[in-house]
Structures are given as structure tokens and as C-alpha cells.
Amino acid sequence: MVRTARSEATRTALGPTLVRLCREGLDIVCIDADLGYSTSAVKFGQEFPERFFPVGVAEQNMIGVSAGLAACGKIAFCSSFAVFAPGHCFDQLRMAVGQPQTNVKLVASHGGVVTGEDGASAEAIEDLALMLSIPTFRVIFPADVVEAEQAIETAARTEGPFYMRTLRPKTPVIYDDSGYRFQLGRWDRLRDGSDVTLIACGELVKAALDAAEILAGEGIATRVLNASSLRPIDREALLGAARETGAIVTAEDHFVHGGLSGLVAETLAEENPVPLAFIGMRDRYGTSGTWEELLEYFGLTPQAIAEAARGVMSRKSQ
Amino acid sequence: MARAQTVSVDELKSIAKRIRRHIVQMTANANSGHPGGSLSSVEIATSLYFRVLRYDPQNPLWPDRDRFIVSKGHATPMVYSTMAEAGYFPVEDLMTFRKLGGKLQGHTIMQKPPGVEMSAGALGMGLSFSLGHALAGRLDGRDYHVFCLLSDGDCQEGQTWEAAMASAHHRAENLIAIVDRNHIQNDGFSDYQRFPDGNGSRPQRPGGWVLKDGHTANIMNLEPLEDKWKAFGWSTQHIDGHDFEAIIRALEAAKTHTGGPSVVVCETIKGKGVSFMENNPDFHGKAPSPEQLEQALKELAD
Numbered sequence: 001m002v003r004t005a006r007s008e009a010t011r012t013a014l015g016p017t018l019v020r021l022c023r024e025g026l027d028i029v030c031i032d033a034d035l036g037y038s039t040s041a042v043k044f045g046q047e048f049p050e051r052f053f054p055v056g057v058a059e060q061n062m063i064g065v066s067a068g069l070a071a072c073g074k075i076a077f078c079s080s081f082a083v084f085a086p087g088h089c090f091d092q093l094r095m096a097v098g099q100p101q102t103n104v105k106l107v108a109s110h111g112g113v114v115t116g117e118d119g120a121s122a123e124a125i126e127d128l129a130l131m132l133s134i135p136t137f138r139v140i141f142p143a144d145v146v147e148a149e150q151a152i153e154t155a156a157r158t159e160g161p162f163y164m165r166t167l168r169p170k171t172p173v174i175y176d177d178s179g180y181r182f183q184l185g186r187w188d189r190l191r192d193g194s195d196v197t198l199i200a201c202g203e204l205v206k207a208a209l210d211a212a213e214i215l216a217g218e219g220i221a222t223r224v225l226n227a228s229s230l231r232p233i234d235r236e237a238l239l240g241a242a243r244e245t246g247a248i249v250t251a252e253d254h255f256v257h258g259g260l261s262g263l264v265a266e267t268l269a270e271e272n273p274v275p276l277a278f279i280g281m282r283d284r285y286g287t288s289g290t291w292e293e294l295l296e297y298f299g300l301t302p303q304a305i306a307e308a309a310r311g312v313m314s315r316k317s318q
Numbered sequence: 319m320a321r322a323q324t325v326s327v328d329e330l331k332s333i334a335k336r337i338r339r340h341i342v343q344m345t346a347n348a349n350s351g352h353p354g355g356s357l358s359s360v361e362i363a364t365s366l367y368f369r370v371l372r373y374d375p376q377n378p379l380w381p382d383r384d385r386f387i388v389s390k391g392h393a394t395p396m397v398y399s400t401m402a403e404a405g406y407f408p409v410e411d412l413m414t415f416r417k418l419g420g421k422l423q424g425h426t427i428m429q430k431p432p433g434v435e436m437s438a439g440a441l442g443m444g445l446s447f448s449l450g451h452a453l454a455g456r457l458d459g460r461d462y463h464v465f466c467l468l469s470d471g472d473c474q475e476g477q478t479w480e481a482a483m484a485s486a487h488h489r490a491e492n493l494i495a496i497v498d499r500n501h502i503q504n505d506g507f508s509d510y511q512r513f514p515d516g517n518g519s520r521p522q523r524p525g526g527w528v529l530k531d532g533h534t535a536n537i538m539n540l541e542p543l544e545d546k547w548k549a550f551g552w553s554t555q556h557i558d559g560h561d562f563e564a565i566i567r568a569l570e571a572a573k574t575h576t577g578g579p580s581v582v583v584c585e586t587i588k589g590k591g592v593s594f595m596e597n598n599p600d601f602h603g604k605a606p607s608p609e610q611l612e613q614a615l616k617e618l619a620d
Contacts, residue, residue, distance in 0.1 A: 029457070053453055053488065061446045061480035068450015071428070071435070072381070072458070076450075091440050092477070096447060100428035100437045 007170040011109040013148035014166065015043025018077055021156050022048055028156060029069050031055060031078040033062045039079040039109045039166070059088040063104070067096035070103040075156055081115075082108035082124030082165055090130055097161045098134035104162075105155045106131075111141070111165035112253030113281065113298055114203060114291035123286035124165075129258025131163040132231060138184060139230040140164045141252075141260075143205035146175035147228055150182035158184065169291040171203040187234035193221030196309045197241035200251040201227045201260050204279070207295070208251055210302035215309055222309065227260055238264060242272040247312035249277045251305050253295075256280035275315035277308035325368050327562045333403055334364045335618055338591045340399035340412050342614040345605040348416035351424065354601040355469060356396035358500040358559070358586040363400040365565040366465060370573075375405040378432035384462050385451050387435045389444020389478075390469035390498065391426040392603070397434065398422050406433045442475025444468060445495060449485050452493040452579075461492075463573055468497045470508040474538050479550065485579040486551025494572040495552070495581040498559065499543065500588035506533035506599045509540055533599045547581045559584025592617055 015036075022028045022044070029051045036042030036054070045052030053069075055062045059080055066076040078085070085108055086093055097104045108127060115123045131139050138161065142148040148166055155162040180188065190205070191212050200208035205226045212222035223245055225237055241248055248268070252260040261278035268274060281298060295301060325333070337360050345351035363386075367373075371384040388397050395415070402409045407421070411431075414420025421431050425439030436447050448466035455462050472478050485493050501508045506529065526536030540546075544554045553575050557564040565584065572580035588602070589595025592614045595606075606614055 029454075050457060055480070055484045056487075058477075058480035058484065060442075060477040061449075061484055064443050064446020064477065064481065065450040065453065065484065068447040068452075069454045070450070071447070072451055072454030074454055074457075092443060092446075095437055095440050096443055102428075 005176050006173050008145040008173055009168060009170050010142055010145050010148040010166040011038065011168060012040050013145050013152055014079060014107050015040035017149045017152040018044040018156070019047045021153060022051065026156055027074055029053065029074045029076055031062050031066045031069070031076060033057055033059050033078070033080045033084065035080050035109070038081070039107065041077070041079045059085045060092050063089045063092035063106070064096050066104045067100070067102045075103055075105070077105045077107060079107045079109065081110040081122065082127040083110070083122055086127055086130045086163070087124065093131070094134055098136045101136050101160050103159055105164070106162070107152065107164045107166060109166045110168045112167060112202065113286040113294045113300070114171070114253055115168050116291040116294060117288050119288040120285040125254050125281045125286065126258070127165060128230060128254050128260070129262070132258060132263070137161045137163050137231065140228055141201040141230060142166070142182070142228050143202060143226050144171065144173045144175055146173060146180065147182050151228065154182055154184060165202065167203060172206045174206055174209070182228065185229050185232035185234055187225040187227050187229065187237040189223065189237065190226055191222060191224040193223045194245055195221045196247045196249065196313050197223040197225060197245045198249050198251065198305060198309060199225045199227050199238070199241070199260065199264060201230065202253055204251040204253055204300060207300065207302045208305055211305035211309065214302055214306040220309070220313070230260060230263060233263055233267065235267065238267055239271055242268055242274045246316045247275045247309070249279060249305055249308045249312055251279040251300065253300055254280055256282055275312040277312045279305050279308055330364050330368055330562050332620065333368060334360045335620060337364060337396070337399045337403055338618050339615060340402070340409070341395040342592065342606055342611055342618070344395055344399070344412045344415040346608065346611040347413050349605050350416055351395055351605055352392040352603050353395060353605065354502065354588040354595060354598070355390060355498065355500060356393045357590045357592065357595065358588045359393060359396050359467060359498040360590065361560045361562055361565055362467065362496055362498060362584055363396055365562055365569065367400050367404040369566050370569045371465070372462065375433065378406065378429070382460050382462055385435055385448065385464040387444050387448045387451065387464060387466045388426060389438055389466055389472045390441065391436070391438025394422065394424060394426055397426060401433055407431050441469065441471045442477040444472065445478050445481035445485070448493055449481050449488070449490055452485070452490040453488060455492055464493050465569070466493070466495045468495055469503070470499060470501060470540060471503045473497060473540050473543065482547065482550040482552065489577060490579045491576050493579040494569065495579065497543065497581065497583045498586050499583050500586045502588040502597065502599050502602060503537060504602050506537055507535040508537055544583050547583070551578055553578060553580040554583065555580070556583045557585070559586035560590060
């Protein structure tokens with residue numbers, strides 16, 4: 001296993017980062033739908049109460065109010081759980097944010113099956129597909145809390161719609177003291193190799209790194225890319241991986257349809273159709289359990305990724 | 319900075335007639351569009367642009383402008399005609415309505431052309447967007463007012479009531495909703511109040527009827543509408559939405575109201591001003607034929 005110094009939930013980055021950016025002079029407002037303690041947005045409200053607008057459990061209104069504030073020049077951050085936003089408010093995101101490209105940033109926590117004990121209704125595994133279907137949204141799924149903070153700052157300083165998915169459980173921090181800087185449209189190459197590439201997002205970046213360790217023990221040189229920027233994607237990194245390693249495995253805590261796997265498959269189908277395999281959720285919903293149990297239960301593991309890597313390598317044309 | 323011009327009621331009536339002619343001409347020219355709910359809100363829009371609103375057509379994004387946010391985004395013939403008369407763009411542009419390469423899409427697009435406040439066309443979204451403008455105005459210490467025009471259909475969307483609740487909670491006294499209560503929507507009559515063969519009494523079948531002409535009556539009852547707004551914490555007025563003096567008086571009163579948001583429920587007639595369109599659900603989303611246009615222009619002549 002790749003050791004990491006600590007674990008932290010990516011959702012904890014939101015409130016403190018917005019407080020820092022507002023103190024630095026960014027005209028940030030925060031619109032909240034009764035989940036501010038869970039998304040950490042409430043920390044912004046405690047610091048800037050006049051800039052914090054609760055709307056109750058009303059996600060459609062949350063998006064509309066955010067768009068109105070943004071139309072008046074505000075950087076409007078709103079947050080909820082990913083099952084509720086975009087879940088409850090897709091049309092509002094399309095009409096009030098996506099089409100007019102208002103400066104609204106939706107940061108949705110509790111993405112993925114790793115939401116855990118709350119069960120299927122609370123586990124958003126379609127949110128990335130929904131948000132990627134609106135072409136004007138930048139879509140980010142950070143690998144850890146360090147990247148989450150940087151991505152929030154990027155969203156705040158970049159005009160236009162953003163969707164960012166954060167997670168409930170404390171997941172391993174991989175970018176501590178690394179000097180890493182998140183960039184839109186850039187997939188960080190965490191490990192290099194020429195036999196196969198693993199492309200992962202969110203907490204499965206760590207699983208991909210662990211899979212690469214397993215494969216290294218078998219003499220397989222594995223490249224690992226962190227696809228935190230789902231729109232825009234890093235075409236150069238993706239096409240380079242296809243060209244230089246000839247086989248790719250994707251890994252995501254999301255349905256394989258419409259998320260990272262779909263993006264990779266769509267791009268390579270047109271450009272360079274190398275053997276692909278997808279690790280993700282297929283044709284069924286989540287269930288209750290601890291987040292670590294659920295990753296095992298649904299096969300979102302380093303072992304599964306490694307097995308898929310052996311599979312795509314065997315399909316490479318000689 | 320510019321303010322709305324002060325014009326007499328007689329002049330307002332004359333402007334309204336011009337706007338009505340634009341509405342039937344541009345929908346006929348496009349061979350599509352929504353004349354009915356545009357004609358019902360002409361006096362409301364004319365009162366706003368020529369007596370109530372503070373704005374500058376040369377500077378559509380002036381931060382201190384009053385906002386007129388139209389939630390019923392299908393009523394573009396009314397929106398564009400009134401804006402053209404108010405000087406935002408040439409009246410000739412109205413003939414590009416709904417045309418490829420034109421500047422005026424079938425439903426509103428935010429700031430296209432500049433001065434259109436909001437992208438709409440999916441009902442129910444305007445009041446939330448308006449509340450955002452109202453909260454931003456308060457946060458920035460600006461004294462503008464936000465006027466949001468709602469339709470019967472808007473008042474059936476849940477989001478409108480989410481926004482109504484939040485507006486009262488945040489005591490958005492700079493927010494004024496206007497309901498264009500014409501009692502007709504896409505498939506027919508919203509409720510029994512305007513059931514054409516009825517006498518205004520409550521129907522026997524709450525689910526509504528299919529009328530002889532295929533339209534549905536009692537699609538979704540909104541009454542008691544004014545009481546609903548009151549219960550959500552709004553100050554309310556209920557007026558004749560074709561009476562200029564009543565509209566202007568109500569909107570000015572709403573502007574001075576403090577402590578929370580205000581709503582003016584305007585009783586209107588769908589298709590107002592064109593005999594065969596009045597109270598006729600057919601013209602919710604249908605353009606007049608060339609013959610009907612000729613008849614309409616005759617009725618709308620000065």
C-alpha cells in the first residue's frame with residue numbers, strides 16, 4: 001500500500017477556503033440548503049453572516065437565488081449533497097446557470113457509494129453524468145482535501161459555472177507537502193510507466209496508486225493519472241497514455257456510463273481506440289455499510305483495478 | 319442617470335396599442351409564438367417601462383437599474399415589443415423574432431439582447447432569480463427594486479413557492495411580484511373562475527372537464543391565490559391588470575412597502591385587445607394566420 005500521512009474529508013475544504021478567499025477580497029456569497037454543517041459551508045456563514053443565505057430544504061430555489069446573485073456580480077457558491085443538487089435541480093442548473101453561464105459554483109458533498117451507512121438514496125452515482133451533460137459546466141472531482149482546496153480557489157477565480165464533487169468520509173491525503181498545484185484541464189501524472197495506464201478520479205486515485213504497487217511487484221510499469229478535471233479533460237495526457245502505454249483502465253466511484261469512463265471512451269474511440277476497461281458502478285445502486293466495506297463490496301479496489309490492468313494488457317495488439 | 323419617462327395615461331394607452339400590434343405582427347411573421355399571454359400583460363409591461371422602472375436603454379447593465387424579470391419566458395412578444403418601444407433596440411428587429419440568425423429567440427435568453435434579464439421558458443424559475451437580485455441589492459447597498467412577472471403556470475410550479483417562502487424569510491422588501499392572472503394556460507383554463515360556460519361557481523368534478531373544443535377546464539385551481547401569498551408572508555394587492563392607474567398606484571405602493579416582499583395579483587384577460595383571441599386558450603401558443611392578423615390589426619388600429 002502507498003502510505004499517506006493522514007486522512008481528511010474533501011468536504012471540509014469548502015467553508016475555510018471560501019473564508020480565506022473572501023478575506024482576500026473576492027466577492028463571494030454562499031447559498032445554503034440546510035446542510036451547511038455537513039458541507040462545511042456554515043464556516044463561511046459564521047464568518048460572513050451577511051453573505052450567507054439559507055433557503056431551507058429547497059435546492060431549486062437555491063440554484064435560482066445563486067444565479068440571481070451571480071447576475072449581480074457575486075461569486076455564488078452553493079452546496080448540498082450530490083443526490084439533492086444536482087439531483088433535485090437539474091433544470092435550474094441547465095436554465096439559470098448552464099445556458100446563461102452565470103457565475104455559480106455548486107460544490108456537492110456526499111458523492112459516491114462511499115457516503116456509506118445512509119444507503120442507496122444518499123449515494124450519488126449519477127451526479128457527474130448529469131453535470132457533464134451540461135456543456136458549459138466545468139466539472140471537478142478532487143482526489144483529496146489538498147486538491148479540493150485548490151480546486152475551490154480555481155473555481156472562485158475562474159468566471160462561469162462549476163460543479164465540484166466532494167466526499168463524506170475521511171479519505172487518504174495524497175498531496176501533502178507535494179508542491180502540487182491543481183490546474184483545470186490537467187491530469188497529474190502521479191506515477192510513470194509504459195505498460196499500462198490507470199486513470200482515476202476522487203478517492204479511487206489512491207486505489208489506483210495501490211494497484212500500481214501491486215503491478216510493480218509483477219514487473220509491470222504502470223502510469224497513474226489523476227483525472228480530477230473531468231471538464232475540461234486533459235486530452236494531451238489521455239492521448240499520450242494511449243499512445244505510450246497502449247492500454248488504459250479507468251476507475252471511478254460513479255456509474256461507468258456518463259462519467260470518467262465515458263469521457264475516456266468517447267475520446268479514444270475517435271482518436272486512438274486502445275484496449276479499455278472500466279472500474280466503477282454498473283447497473284445497480286449502492287447500499288448501506290461503512291465506506292471501506294462498500295468499496296470492497298462493489299469491487300472498487302486496488303485488486304480489481306490491477307486485475308483489469310492485466311486484462312487490458314493481454315488485449316494489446318502486438 | 320436615466321429614469322422612466324413620465325407619460326400620461328392617454329399616451330400609455332397609445333403605446334400599449336402599438337405594442338399589441340407588434341405582438342400580433344411578430345408572431346404572425348414568425349408563424350409561431352405566444353400571443354395570448356403577451357397581450358394579457360401589455361398594460362403591466364407598459365406601466366413598468368414608461369412610468370415605474372428606473373433604467374437606461376443605453377446602459378442595460380447599469381448596476382442601479384430596477385430589474386424587470388419575466389418568469390413567463392414564453393411571453394417574448396410582449397418583452398421584446400416593450401423593450402423596442404422603450405429604446406433598447408430598433409422596432410425593425412422584432413421581425414427577426416424566432417428566425418435563424420435573428421437577435422430574438424422564441425424564449426428569453428439572458429442579456430440577449432442586452433436588457434433581457436433572465437433566461438426563461440421553463441416556468442417557475444423567475445422568483446428565485448429575482449430574490450437573488452434583491453439580496454444582492456441589499457448586500458451592495460443599492461436602492462433598486464426587483465419586479466418579477468409571474469403567470470398562472472408559474473404559480474403551479476413548486477419552485478415559485480420555495481422562493482416565496484425564502485423571500486419573506488429574508489424580508490426582501492425590494493422584491494415585488496406581479497401575477498398576470500389570466501386564468502388560461504397551455505391546455506386550457508387554469509380553474510373554474512373563467513370556465514366559459516360556467517357561472518363562476520365551483521365545479522362538480524374537481525379533476526376538471528374536457529370541453530367541447532378539446533380544451534381542459536380546471537387544470538389546476540390556484541384560488542385562493544391572494545391568500546396563498548398572504549400565508550407565505552407577502553403583502554398583497556389584487557387589481558384589474560388592464561387599468562393603468564390601478565397598476566401604477568399598486569406598483570408605487572408596493573415600492574414603499576417595508577419589512578417584506580409584495581405581490582400584485584393582476585386580473586387580466588388572455589389575448590386582451592383582439593376579439594377572437596380573448597379568453598381563448600388556442601392563442602396561448604399559436605400565431606394568427608394572415609387573415610387573422612388583418613382582423614387583429616383592424617381591431618388594434620389607432
